Amino acid sequence: MKVGIIGSGGREHAICESLKKSSKINEIFCFPGNAGTAHIATNININLQDFEILKNFIIEKKINLVVVGPEKPLVEGLVDYLKKYEINVFGPNKIASQLEGSKIFTKQLCKKFNIPTAEFGIFQNKEEANKFIEKTNFPLVVKADNLASGKGVYICENLTEAYAAVEEIFKGKFGKAENLLIEEYLKGEEMSFFTIHDGKKFKDFSTAQDHKRVLEGDKGKNTGGMGAYSPSRLISDELKKKIIDRIIKPTLEGLSELGTEYQGFLYTGLMIVKNEPYLIEYNVRMGDPECQTILPKLKTDLFEILNACCNQKLNEINIEWSKKKSLCIVVCSKGYPETIQKNIELKNLDKIKFDKNNFMFHAGTKKENNKTYAISGRVLNFISLSDDFATARKNIISNISKLNWTGGFYRKDIGHKVIDK
Ligand code: AMP
Ligand code: GLY
Numbered sequence: 001m002k003v004g005i006i007g008s009g010g011r012e013h014a015i016c017e018s019l020k021k022s023s024k025i026n027e028i029f030c031f032p033g034n035a036g037t038a039h040i041a042t043n044i045n046i047n048l049q050d051f052e053i054l055k056n057f058i059i060e061k062k063i064n065l066v067v068v069g070p071e072k073p074l075v076e077g078l079v080d081y082l083k084k085y086e087i088n089v090f091g092p093n094k095i096a097s098q099l100e101g102s103k104i105f106t107k108q109l110c111k112k113f114n115i116p117t118a119e120f121g122i123f124q125n126k127e128e129a130n131k132f133i134e135k136t137n138f139p140l141v142v143k144a145d146n147l148a149s150g151k152g153v154y155i156c157e158n159l160t161e162a163y164a165a166v167e168e169i170f171k172g173k174f175g176k177a178e179n180l181l182i183e184e185y186l187k188g189e190e191m192s193f194f195t196i197h198d199g200k201k202f203k204d205f206s207t208a209q210d211h212k213r214v215l216e217g218d219k220g221k222n223t224g225g226m227g228a229y230s231p232s233r234l235i236s237d238e239l240k241k242k243i244i245d246r247i248i249k250p251t252l253e254g255l256s257e258l259g260t261e262y263q264g265f266l267y268t269g270l271m272i273v274k275n276e277p278y279l280i281e282y283n284v285r286m287g288d289p290e291c292q293t294i295l296p297k298l299k300t301d302l303f304e305i306l307n308a309c310c311n312q313k314l315n316e317i318n319i320e321w322s323k324k325k326s327l328c329i330v331v332c333s334k335g336y337p338e339t340i341q342k343n344i345e346l347k348n349l350d351k352i353k354f355d356k357n358n359f360m361f362h363a364g365t366k367k368e369n370n371k372t373y374a375i376s377g378r379v380l381n382f383i384s385l386s387d388d389f390a391t392a393r394k395n396i397i398s399n400i401s402k403l404n405w406t407g408g409f410y411r412k413d414i415g416h417k418v419i420d421k
């Protein structure tokens with residue numbers, strides 16, 4: 001079988017590696033992939049905005065299954081487009097992808113179905129938003145409605161920060177803003193809860209804890225994710241039941257009222273407050289870097305799972321997991337999540353010795369003339385599987401020190417809530 005993976009991050013490299021393990025797969029294409037996927041797949045550099053070129057390539061190469069990694073093509077309707085040409089594709093359709101594409105869509109669904117979430121208001125202009133802010137308690141959260149790679153969220157401690165957030169969003173920092181969201185700040189511990197859906201049935205797909213802030217101690221700006229560990233220390237059967245009954249099932253009911261169903265990975269971003277789950281956001285894909293911690297624990301053939309989902313036969317698959325603890329640290333270019341320097345060479349990659357429990361996925365890298373360059377904010381993901389999180393983190397830090405890359409930085413405290421209690 002041939003598979004195609006859309007995307008170029010650490011998540012897509014992890015998906016590629018998992019699919020490579022399947023005895024059913026003999027060829028992998030990545031659109032466009034990175035320097036890591038280049039070792040195990042054919043990277044195809046085509047413009048992902050141009051669905052027609054992509055579709056023609058998939059048909060010409062007779063690709064049996066296409067997996068869409070990132071949110072942008074999902075929100076733009078790539079799945080609907082490819083399905084029109086009878087291409088087997090794993091991921092949610094355009095309507096269902098609104099769960100991530102519009103925070104306001106999700107908040108309104110929460111309101112209608114009584115899904116626990118932070119109190120919120122929607123504002124169409126700066127004046128209205130500022131008037132509200134002046135009467136509200138701090139901290140509060142200001143959010144752009146549209147996709148912003150995890151960066152369109154401001155946790156504001158005071159009026160000055162809140163005014164600045166409103167100003168930046170309405171000035172178009174995250175694309176044209178017709179409205180923004182102001183939310184109550186939920187104080188608790190975050191958890192990423194994953195499910196996999198075939199349109200009719202769904203199963204859980206493990207949990208993780210991301211670290212969104214750029215600096216150690218969970219300080220500084222929000223990022224796409226600086227590191228993760230799996231499973232989350234918070235998960236229990238009781239909590240899982242609450243999440244499924246109060247959040248996921250009503251959401252699927254809401255989609256069904258809109259005449260659609262959900263197929264793909266669903267990432268439920270939660271704040272757990274005194275063992276009660278509150279929905280912070282949905283993402284219509286695997287998390288990045290959560291995926292890099294979860295897939296290496298998967299014992300079942302990923303191709304069989306995804307293929308079963310495309311045929312609405314997920315109930316015939318038993319998904320099995322390793323009991324190991326998994327941790328990932330993201331190495332970023334200096335300056336991330338703000339301005340970074342691009343095209344800095346990574347010189348010491350071949351000095352690091354990896355093994356089956358200690359390895360690396362590439363994210364923002366490219367290969368040119370046999371050299372590897374960092375080309376975006378999040379560059380490399382180091383992963384370790386171990387019997388405990390502390391050992392996993394120690395192994396990773398030892399590997400990153402061999403990289404000795406002066407152009408980058410990383411958080412040494414990933415997993416602090418579970419390791420350094
Ligand atoms: P989002 O893109 O909506 O997931 O927000 C990014 C991050 O901001 C989340 O992962 C949380 O760390 C934080 N955040 C978002 N909304 C809230 C909230 N209402 N209360 C507390 N923290 C929040
Ligand atoms: N790790 C956060 C995300 O994938 O959105």
